[in-house]
Amino acid sequence: MSEILVGFEGDGSGVEELTWGQRRIWSATRISGLSINMGGAVRVPPGFTAQDVAASLRFLVGRHQALRTRLAFTDDGEPRQAVAAGGEMPLEVIDAGDGDPAQVAAAVKQRYQATNFYRDHEWPLRNAVIVQHGAVTHSVAVYSQLAIDAYSLDALVADLARMDPATGEATAPPPELQPLDLARRQRESSALRVNKAAMRHWERVLREMPARQFGEERAEADRSTPRYWELGYNSPAAHLAARIVAARDQTDSGAVLLAAFAVALAGVTGINPVMVGLLVSNRFRPGLADIVSPLAQIGPCLIDVADGSFDDVVERAQRGMLGAGMNAYYDPRQFDALVAAVSAERGEEIELSCVFNDRRRASRDAGDGPLPIPEQVREALPRSAERLQAKLDRPNRKLFVHINDVRDTVDVVMRGDTHFISPAQLSACLRGMESTIVDAACDVSRRTSGGTPLGRFRV
Template sequence: MSNTRAVTLRFLAEAPGAEGPVTLGQDNVLRCLRNEQPSREKNEPSSLNKQATWIIPDGADETRCLDALRTLAERHAALRTVFPGAGGDRLPETQRQNVDGEFTVQVIALDPDEDPAARAEAFCWDERCHPFDLTAEFPLRLGLLTRDGRPVLLAVVVSHAQLDGVATGLLFKEWMALTSGDELPPPAGPTPIEVAEQERSSSGRRRGRAALRHWERILAEEPSAVFADDRVRSAENLLHTLGIRTPAGAAALDRAVRRTASSKSAVLTACYAALAAHRAARSTVVMAALSANRHRSVLAEHIGTLAQDALLVLDTDCPDLDTLIARTQAQALSGYWHATFETERLWKILDDSSLGRGARFVRDVVLNDVSGTVPEEIAALRPDPAADPDLSWYPTEPLPTRLMINIWRTSGCLEISLHAHPDVLDREETEHFARALLRLIDLAGQRNVTLGPDGELAALSNLPVGRREKGRWQQVGTNWVDLDALADRLRTVLDVKDVEVTWQNEELTAVVREGCTLTPTEAHTAVVDALSWRDTLMAPQRYVLPAGTGTGRD
C-alpha cells in the first residue's frame, strides 16, 4: 500500500486581492454543478470536474515540483479564486481573488511494483467523487507520485468552476517550464475579473445579445432533433463508447487540410456531419460544439473557465465534401462567435421555444474538440497502437446526447472517441461509422468526394439509414413526428384512453373526447414537460378537449 504524506504550501501573490462579478463561463458551470449535485450517486465521480496527469522532467526533485505549484498559484488569479455564497441551491454572483492562502499536496510514495499511471488514475477517481468547496477550496487537488524519493508523475483534479480544459493545458506548459528550471514571462491573459468586466461592457453586452438571437433563431426554425425514425424510441441516455487511435488517420487528416486549405477541425466536423446526416436521412444537422468560445485572440492565454456551447447548423445538401468543409468552416466561425451568453436567459429562451413550438431541443449530435487542451508532451508519451486503426470498447456511460465525438489528438496519432445511443447505432454500426469516418478523411486528402443521393456515402459507410415506415409519420415544420407514438404519449400524460391525433390544414391537432379536465394551456404545458428525449414527438398545435378548444399557447 502506498505511503502518503500531506504537504501544505502557502502562497502570497504580488497582485492585490480583488472582488467582482462572475464571468459568463463561471456562471454556466456553477449552474451545471448545482444541477449535478442532487443526482450524483455516492462514490460516483463528477462529470464536470476534470482530471489530468502531468509528467515531470528529468532532474526535477520534490522541492522544485512543490515550488512550481506555489509559483502557479501566485501567478494566476483563477487559482486564488473562490465564490462567496456558493453552495446548495445558491448561485454566487461574485468571485473573490485572494492575495494569499494555502493548499495541500498529497505526496504519494509508490510501492516498488506499483504502476504510476494506475495510481494516478485511482487518485483522480477518488478525488472527483467529492465536490469542491467553492467558497474556500483551492481549485486543484494534487497528488505527487514518487518512487525512491524522486517525483515521477503529478495527478491533478481540476475544479471546472475556475479552470477549463484549455486553461489546464496552459498551466501544464508552465509547469513543465518551471520544473525544468526555466523562468516565465508575466502572465499574458486577462484575469477572470477582467473577463467579467469586459463581458459587462457595452461591446460585451452587444455580443451577448447577438449570441442569444443566434440561438433563438435556430431553436425556432431548425430541427429540434436530428434523429427521428422507426428505431428512435428510448428516452434513456446510456451510450456505448468506442475509442479510435490511428497514426494513418493523422497523416490523412494532414493531407486533407493541405488539399482543402482548411482547418483540421473543419475537415473532421464536416466528415462527422456528413455521416450523421446520412444515418438520420435528413440534410440538416444541428450540432452542439463544446469548448467553443476561445475564438477571440484576447482570450487565447486566459487562465479561467470559458465553458459554454456553440450551436452550429450544417446543411449537408451539397454536391461534394469540399463544399461541405467550406460551409462548416464558415458555420463554425459563426457558432463560436455566438458562444458567449447569459445562461439564465438562454435557458428561458429554451423553455419559451419548447412551449411555443411544442418541441424540446435535444443535443442529438455533439462535437467536443479538446485536441488543443491535451499537451503534445503528454500525448506523445503513448506508444503507437499495435493495429492501425486501433478500435477499443469502453464501458457504457450516461450522456445527454444521441451521438457524440470527442477529438483528443490530431497530430502524430489521430485519437477520437465515439459515443452512440443504441437507437442510433448499435455496437457493430458504431464500428462501421468509425471506419467510414476514417475512410472519408483519407479520401478528402486525395480528392473531392461526391455527396447527395447519387454520391459515395452509402457505399462508403455501410451504415443504416433512418426509415419512417412503422408509424404515421408527418413532417411538421422541420421536425418529423410519429402521430401514433404521439397519441400513445398523450394517453399517458393526460391519463385518458381516447385520443386522436390528426394533421389537417397544416395543423397538428389532438382530440380528447372524455376524461380530461385540463384546459388546452394546462394540457399543452404537461405534454411539453413530458417530451424530454422523445425525439419523434411534438406537442399538438391545437387541442380539442372536454374543457374547451384552443392552441394551448395562450
C-alpha cells in the same frame, strides 16, 4: 502518505458572479451531479524535491485567482466565485515503496479525477508527489474545470517559467486579466454587444434546425446498460485522406472531419440538416489569450449534407465553423431563455444534444513530406481499429464527439446515449466518418444527392 500544507497569498480577492465559461461548466455539473476534472501525472527531473513542487504550487496559486477560488452560494442557491487572498493548500506525499511509481502516480490521478470537488470548501486543485526510496519520481495535478480549461494549462506552464528557481519569486508581473475582472468585463457594453449578436445568430439557427437530431427514444428492450457508451476509432487512412481533401479544398482538416461527421451522422439517423454544437475556446478574443479560467463555449453549426459533392459539404462546414466561432461567447442565462422561448414558439422542445470537440493542436495539420496519394490511403485502411472505451451511467448529452490530439492518425471518441443512438449506430457513425473521407479522397466525383448519404450508414 503524508501531507505538506503549502501557504500562499496573492493579489485580488472577493466574490463575483460566475464568468460565462464558468456558467457553462456549472450547468454541466448540475446535470450530471459530478464535477468535471482534468489533469495528469508527469515524471519529474532527477533531484527535484517535494519542496520544489511546493514552491511551484505556491507561485502559481498566488498569481492566478482561478486556483484560489471556491464557490459561494446566495440564499436562493445561485453560485458565485469566491476568491481568497491567501490560505493553505495540501500537497500529498505518497511513498511508492517497492511498487512501480508510474503506476502509483496513475492510480492517484485516477482517484483525484473520479472524486467530486467539494466546491464550497475545497480548492480547485489537487496535488501529489510520488516518492520512492526518498526521491521524488512523479508529480500529479488534477484541476476542477470550474477553474481552468485545456488552454489554461498552457498558460500555467508558460507562467511557471517566470519563477526564479533560486528564490521562488516572480521575474515578471502576473497576467493582467483575472476571473474577477472577467466577470465584471462581461457586464460592460462591449461584451453585451457581442452577446446580443450571438443571440441573434443562435435565434436564426434555432428556427431553422430540426427540433430532434436523434428521433424518438428507443424501445426499452433496445436500450443498453450502462446507458452511455464510449467507442473509439483510430484511422491512419482517414488522416491521409483528410490531408488530400483539405489541400484540394484549400481548408484545414478540421472542416474535413466535421463535414465527414455530419455526413456520417445524417447517414445513421436519416435527419438533415445536421445541428452540431462546436466547442470554441474563445481565446482569440482581445485580452483572453493567457487568462487561467474556463473560456470554451458552444457555437451553433448547422450543416446541410444533401445535394452536392463532399467538397460542397466541406465548404458548408467551414462556413459553419466560422459562424460558430464568432457566436460562441455569450451569457448562458440569456441563451437558456432564448431556447425556451423559441421552443415555445415552435410548439416543440428544441434538442441541443450533439457536441463536437476538436482537441487537436500539435497534430491538427501535421504531416511530413508530400501529399499522400489514394493508393497510400487504401493501403492504410487495414490499420484502422475500433475500441470500446467505457460504459457509463453518468448523465450527459446524447452524442459527444472528441477528436483526440494524436499524430499521423485520426483518433475519434464518441460517447452516445443508447436510449437514442445504439452502440451499433455509434460504430456505424465512426466507420462512416472514415469511409466518407476515404471515398472523397479517392473519388472526387462522389456526390451526396439523390437521398445519399441520408440512411447510408443505418444499421
